[in-house]
Amino acid sequence: MTQPYVIRPIGHVESPLRDREAAPRQGDEGAPDAWLVFDATVSEALRDLDTGTDVIVLTWLDRADRDVLAVRPRGDASRPMTGVFSTRSPDRPNPIGLHRVTIAAIDGLRVLVRNLEALDGTPIVDVKPVLGDPGDR
Amino acid sequence: MTQPYVIRPIGHVESPLRDREAAPRQGDEGAPDAWLVFDATVSEALRDLDTGTDVIVLTWLDRADRDVLAVRPRGDASRPMTGVFSTRSPDRPNPIGLHRVTIAAIDGLRVLVRNLEALDGTPIVDVKPVLGDPGDR
Numbered sequence: 001m002t003q004p005y006v007i008r009p010i011g012h013v014e015s016p017l018r019d020r021e022a023a024p025r026q027g028d029e030g031a032p033d034a035w036l037v038f039d040a041t042v043s044e045a046l047r048d049l050d051t052g053t054d055v056i057v058l059t060w061l062d063r064a065d066r067d068v069l070a071v072r073p074r075g076d077a078s079r080p081m082t083g084v085f086s087t088r089s090p091d092r093p094n095p096i097g098l099h100r101v102t103i104a105a106i107d108g109l110r111v112l113v114r115n116l117e118a119l120d121g122t123p124i125v126d127v128k129p130v131l132g133d134p135g136d137r
Numbered sequence: 138m139t140q141p142y143v144i145r146p147i148g149h150v151e152s153p154l155r156d157r158e159a160a161p162r163q164g165d166e167g168a169p170d171a172w173l174v175f176d177a178t179v180s181e182a183l184r185d186l187d188t189g190t191d192v193i194v195l196t197w198l199d200r201a202d203r204d205v206l207a208v209r210p211r212g213d214a215s216r217p218m219t220g221v222f223s224t225r226s227p228d229r230p231n232p233i234g235l236h237r238v239t240i241a242a243i244d245g246l247r248v249l250v251r252n253l254e255a256l257d258g259t260p261i262v263d264v265k266p267v268l269g270d271p272g273d274r
């Protein structure tokens with residue numbers, strides 16, 4: 001049950017966000033546009049993405065601390081320590097980022113999205129349709 | 138950018154779903170209750186989960202085919218081949234499952250959830266609050 005698995009990134013984020021201190025504290029508090037830059041090996045998986053639709057992007061938060069199990073939410077010292085499974089802290093045992101974004105433009109292997117809270121260079125691991133949309137599974 | 142990362146499962150699913158053929162085709166078409174059984178090493182990360190709330194469970198779909206880049210949605214031969222990033226196919230380069238579930242009961246390291254489409258034994262990799270709920274990050 002505890003066998004490890006290997007994530008192979010399929011691309012990376014190009015963003016003006018360069019470090020965690022500059023990043024917004026939460027996705028829905030506003031984040032910049034960013035480019036998703038995909039590897040050519042997954043071009044077939046991308047081919048049905050459409051401008052104007054929302055998708056869920058999964059990233060690997062490569063600058064996270066995987067030994068953290070509890071945090072003060074939003075880094076607010078007045079809030080109690082909270083188990084990370086009840087927070088969106090990037091610091092957690094498997095630091096997978098979950099981002100709902102709108103596709104603004106597609107240029108080959110480059111996809112421009114609105115409102116992505118992910119640092120420049122963050123590895124991309126998956127893209128999924130929003131559940132309930134046509135085409136699921 | 139293409140460096141691999143290692144996922145270390147934090148628990149596993151106990152479910153009556155034993156194989157893919159028996160699984161519902163999509164999460165919102167109805168799925169059974171299941172137990173999330175967590176490793177003792179992450180008990181601190183779990184401690185603020187609450188019965189009655191919805192959470193997002195991330196799993197590693199360990200029986201998936203990672204070489205698949207396009208599928209016919211829902212396995213329907215009448216539908217066109219579609220890039221997997223526009224589908225919820227478990228077969229995809231990084232087979233991470235995304236499941237919104239309701240917590241029905243908590244018993245130590247065991248958490249009972251409603252409506253989880255995941256096969257028995259599936260590794261759990263993360264749990265997150267639903268975005269927009271109090272306590273985010």
